[in-house]
Amino acid sequence: MxxxxxxxxxxxxxxxxDDMQLPDMxxxxxxxxxxxxxxxxxxxxxxxxxxxxxxxxxxxxxxxxxxxxxxxxxxxxxxxxxxxxxxxxxxxxxxxxxxxxxxxxxxxxxxxxxxxxxxxxxxxxxTPVIDLRAASEDDAALVHEETGTNTALRLRLGRGDVDAAFASADHIVKGRYEVPRLSAAPMEGxxxxxxxxxxxxxxxxxxxxxxxxxxxxxxxxxxxxxxxxxxxxxxxxxxxxxxxxxxxxxxxxxxxxxxxxxxxxxxxETRRENLLAYHGRGYCGDVEAAVRSDGRILGMRCHILADLGAYSLNATPGPPVNAAKRVAGPYDIADVDVECLGIMTNKPSTGPYRGAGGPEGAFFMERTVDLIARQLDLDPAEVRRRNFIASDAFPYTTGTGLTYDSGQFEAVFARALELADYEEMRRRQRERREGEPRLGIGIATVVKASGGQGEMRNSNARVRVEPTGEVTVYTEVSPHGQGTETTFSQIVADTLAIEPEQVRVRHGDTDMLPWGQGTFASRGLSVGGSAMYEALQQVRQQLANVAAEHFECTPQQIDFRNGKLVNAESPLQAMAFEEAASASASGLECQVEFGLPDNPFGFAAHVVVVEIDPDTGALQFVRYAAVHDSGRIINPKLFEGQVYGAIAQGLGQALGEGMHYSPDGQPLTGSFLDYVMPRAKEMLPLRAEAMETPSPTNPLGLKGVGELPTVACPVAVVNAVLDALSDTEVRHLDAPVTQEKIWRAMQPQT
Structure with a gap:
C-alpha cells in the first residue's frame, strides 16, 4: 500500500x-x-x-x-x-x-x-576550545571558567573482571577512532x-x-x-x-x-543558520579487546569522548549515554568496562541525529571486530558468528546494562551474506591481479533500540468512531516523513475490518490530547502505534457489544468481516459497520495511555562490496545487501523507503559529510558547497529484506526500522574500504573516506 x-x-x-501567512505578521x-x-x-x-x-x-x-x-x-x-x-x-x-x-x-x-x-x-x-581530545586534558583552556573543567558528563558502565579477561587473552587488539560532527540537513530548516x-x-x-x-x-x-x-x-x-x-x-x-x-x-532559518545551529555525532573512541586465537572476545575496554558543544539543550546528554550503552553491539562479551566523558567545546550544541549514539557506538565496535579479524588472519564474518548472542539466550542483558528482548542474529546475518554473494565476492577478491580495481568487502552487524528512555516510552491516543462510520485517530506522534497516516490507518482498518479510506489520523496539535512526547527514537509505531492499538481494542469491544445486543448473542460471538459485524454462529446475522457505529448518536470513543515496559531491539546486517580504482582512489559500489529484523512489518513499502533513506544518510557520513572547524573555531563547512551531501548518483543498487522476530514488549510486536540502517551503513562502508586496502600498512581510516583520503592511503609509506 x-x-x-x-x-x-x-x-x-x-x-x-513558510507557506503560512497571517494578517499583520x-x-x-x-x-x-x-x-x-x-x-x-x-x-x-x-x-x-x-x-x-x-x-x-x-x-x-x-x-x-x-x-x-x-x-x-x-x-x-x-x-x-x-x-x-x-x-x-x-x-x-x-x-x-x-x-x-x-x-x-x-x-x-x-x-x-x-x-x-x-x-x-x-x-x-x-581563547576557543575546539579540538575534542585537547579539550579533555586537565590543562586545557576552559569553555566556561566557572565550571573549572570541560568535562560536563561522566558515565561508567560494565561488569565482570576485565583485568582477568585481558590477562588470559591470547591477543590484545586496540583501535582509536573518530566520528565527525554531522548536520541533519533536513530539506526544511x-x-x-x-x-x-x-x-x-x-x-x-x-x-x-x-x-x-x-x-x-x-x-x-x-x-x-x-x-x-x-x-x-x-x-x-x-x-x-x-x-x-x-x-x-x-x-x-x-x-x-x-x-x-x-x-x-x-x-x-536560512541554510547557513541550520548548518551552524546544531549537530549530531562528534565522538572519539579508544577500544581494547581481549581476544582468544579463534577470535572470541573475552573482554573489552572502551573510552569514549563526546563533543557536547558549549551549552546543553534538552536532548544533549542522550546520545553519549546511548553510545556507551550500545557499544557492545550484538556480541556476547562477558567482561566489559566502558567510560564515556561528555566534553564542552566552543561549538554548537550536539544532540540526537538519526541513530542518536547508535552509529557512534557501532563504529567503534565494528571497526574493532574487523581489526580482530585482520590481526588474527580470520574471516570477519566468522569472527562475528563466533561472538553473536545465541538465539536461545534472549532476553539477554549486555555488559552495559541493556536488555535485548528477542532476535535471530545468525539467521539474519546468513541471509545478508547470501544476498551479497559473500563467498563468491571473496573468491573474486583472492583472484584479483595487480593493476586491477581493488575489491573490498565490508560488514556491519548492529542493534538499535526503539522507544526512548523513561517517560519517552509512554504515550496516549484517542480513537473515535463517528455515527457515519468514519474513524478518527488522535495521536501525540508527530510525523515528519514516517508515513504515520498510512500505517495507523492500516492498523485501524485491519482491526475493525473496514477500508483505510474510512480512517482519519489527526496529529501535530497539542489541543488534541492532554499530553504527549512526539516522534523520535523510533517510538512512532512501537509506542504511539501501540497506544492507538490499545484504544482500538476497546472501541472494537464497544462495537461488538452493540452488535451482540442487536443479535441477542454474546460479544464474543461477534466477528468483524469486510465492513460488517457478523454473528459467527449465525453468519446470516450481519450488520454494516456504519449501522453499528450509528447506534450512539454521539459516536463511540476511547482514550488510553500506554507504557512500553522495555525497549524492543532491532538487528541489522549490512554487507557492502566496493571496487577502488588503484590510480585515483575512486570508489564504486558493486553490491549492497541489508537485512533487518525490525519485528513485525506493518507496511513493506514504507519499510523499504525507511531503509533507503537511512542508508542515504549513512552513505553521507561514510563518504563526504562532516562539520569541520578551523583552530580558531570558524566553520569550514558552512554551506552545501563544502558540506558534501550524498547525491542521486551515489545511491546504489540495494538488496534489502526483512526478517520478522516479533518483540514481546508491545502488542504489535514492533521493533522500529527508521534509524537502524543508519547505525550499520557508515561503518560497513568504511570496513569495505579498509578491506580493499588490507595489503597496505593502513589499519584504519575515519569517515568520511573521501577519494583523496583513499588515494593517499594507497601511496607507498615513506
Missing amino acids: KRFEDPRLLVGEGQFI LHAVVLRSPHAHARITSIEAESVADLPGVVTVLTARELDGKVRDIPRRVIDDLSGVELPEHPVLARDRTCYVGQPVAIVVAENRALAEDAAEHIEVTYESL RGLIARYQLQDQQLTLWTSTQVAFKVKRFLAQTLMDPPRQLRVITPDVGGGFGQKVELWPEDVACSYLAMTLQRPIKWI
Whole structure:
C-alpha cells in the first residue's frame, strides 16, 4: 500500500511553516556571533530600531527577568559538572560561531536582514576550545571558567573482571577512532510563527518540530510570565532526523516578542543558520579487546569522548549515554568496562541525529571486530558468528546494562551474506591481479533500540468512531516523513475490518490530547502505534457489544468481516459497520495511555562490496545487501523507503559529510558547497529484506526500522574500504573516506 500523504505533497499542496501567512505578521532575523569565543563589551542597536520598517530590536538586556535559559534534561547515573543551559540570547559572552546575539523584527524579512547588518557589536576575543581530545586534558583552556573543567558528563558502565579477561587473552587488539560532527540537513530548516491573542490570553506557536508537546511544556517553563493558554501546532514538516527535538532560543524569543508586540512573528532559518545551529555525532573512541586465537572476545575496554558543544539543550546528554550503552553491539562479551566523558567545546550544541549514539557506538565496535579479524588472519564474518548472542539466550542483558528482548542474529546475518554473494565476492577478491580495481568487502552487524528512555516510552491516543462510520485517530506522534497516516490507518482498518479510506489520523496539535512526547527514537509505531492499538481494542469491544445486543448473542460471538459485524454462529446475522457505529448518536470513543515496559531491539546486517580504482582512489559500489529484523512489518513499502533513506544518510557520513572547524573555531563547512551531501548518483543498487522476530514488549510486536540502517551503513562502508586496502600498512581510516583520503592511503609509506 502506497502512502496516503504523498499525492498532496507531490502536487505542492503541503503546508509548511513558510507557506503560512497571517494578517499583520512581522518577520524576525537573528544576528549571530561571528566568533567561537568572545566577550561582548557593547551592543549598539538603538539607532537600528529607528530605521524605516523596523519594529524592534531584542537583546539579552530586554529579556532579563522575562525568560529563563533553555531547560536541560537530567539523566540519572551521570556525574560531572552541569553543562550550562543555552541562553536565549548571548549576554556577556558568545561561545560558538552562530550563537544568537540579537533579533531584529521588521515589517518584512528584507528590511529585517538589512537592519541586522547595522547592529554594532563589540567583541573581545577569548581563547576557543575546539579540538575534542585537547579539550579533555586537565590543562586545557576552559569553555566556561566557572565550571573549572570541560568535562560536563561522566558515565561508567560494565561488569565482570576485565583485568582477568585481558590477562588470559591470547591477543590484545586496540583501535582509536573518530566520528565527525554531522548536520541533519533536513530539506526544511527550522521555522516558526508565534501569535498572541490578548482577548483569549492564548499564545499559539506553529513550528517545524518533532515534539510539539515537549515544546509546549518547555516553553511554559522558560517564559517567566507564561500565557494562560499555550498551544503548539505542527503543520507539514520537511524532515527532522533528530534535529527538531528541541526547544530553541528562537522559539522562546519570538514567543516573547509576539506577546509583547501583540502581532504575529515569523522566523525562518536560512541554510547557513541550520548548518551552524546544531549537530549530531562528534565522538572519539579508544577500544581494547581481549581476544582468544579463534577470535572470541573475552573482554573489552572502551573510552569514549563526546563533543557536547558549549551549552546543553534538552536532548544533549542522550546520545553519549546511548553510545556507551550500545557499544557492545550484538556480541556476547562477558567482561566489559566502558567510560564515556561528555566534553564542552566552543561549538554548537550536539544532540540526537538519526541513530542518536547508535552509529557512534557501532563504529567503534565494528571497526574493532574487523581489526580482530585482520590481526588474527580470520574471516570477519566468522569472527562475528563466533561472538553473536545465541538465539536461545534472549532476553539477554549486555555488559552495559541493556536488555535485548528477542532476535535471530545468525539467521539474519546468513541471509545478508547470501544476498551479497559473500563467498563468491571473496573468491573474486583472492583472484584479483595487480593493476586491477581493488575489491573490498565490508560488514556491519548492529542493534538499535526503539522507544526512548523513561517517560519517552509512554504515550496516549484517542480513537473515535463517528455515527457515519468514519474513524478518527488522535495521536501525540508527530510525523515528519514516517508515513504515520498510512500505517495507523492500516492498523485501524485491519482491526475493525473496514477500508483505510474510512480512517482519519489527526496529529501535530497539542489541543488534541492532554499530553504527549512526539516522534523520535523510533517510538512512532512501537509506542504511539501501540497506544492507538490499545484504544482500538476497546472501541472494537464497544462495537461488538452493540452488535451482540442487536443479535441477542454474546460479544464474543461477534466477528468483524469486510465492513460488517457478523454473528459467527449465525453468519446470516450481519450488520454494516456504519449501522453499528450509528447506534450512539454521539459516536463511540476511547482514550488510553500506554507504557512500553522495555525497549524492543532491532538487528541489522549490512554487507557492502566496493571496487577502488588503484590510480585515483575512486570508489564504486558493486553490491549492497541489508537485512533487518525490525519485528513485525506493518507496511513493506514504507519499510523499504525507511531503509533507503537511512542508508542515504549513512552513505553521507561514510563518504563526504562532516562539520569541520578551523583552530580558531570558524566553520569550514558552512554551506552545501563544502558540506558534501550524498547525491542521486551515489545511491546504489540495494538488496534489502526483512526478517520478522516479533518483540514481546508491545502488542504489535514492533521493533522500529527508521534509524537502524543508519547505525550499520557508515561503518560497513568504511570496513569495505579498509578491506580493499588490507595489503597496505593502513589499519584504519575515519569517515568520511573521501577519494583523496583513499588515494593517499594507497601511496607507498615513506
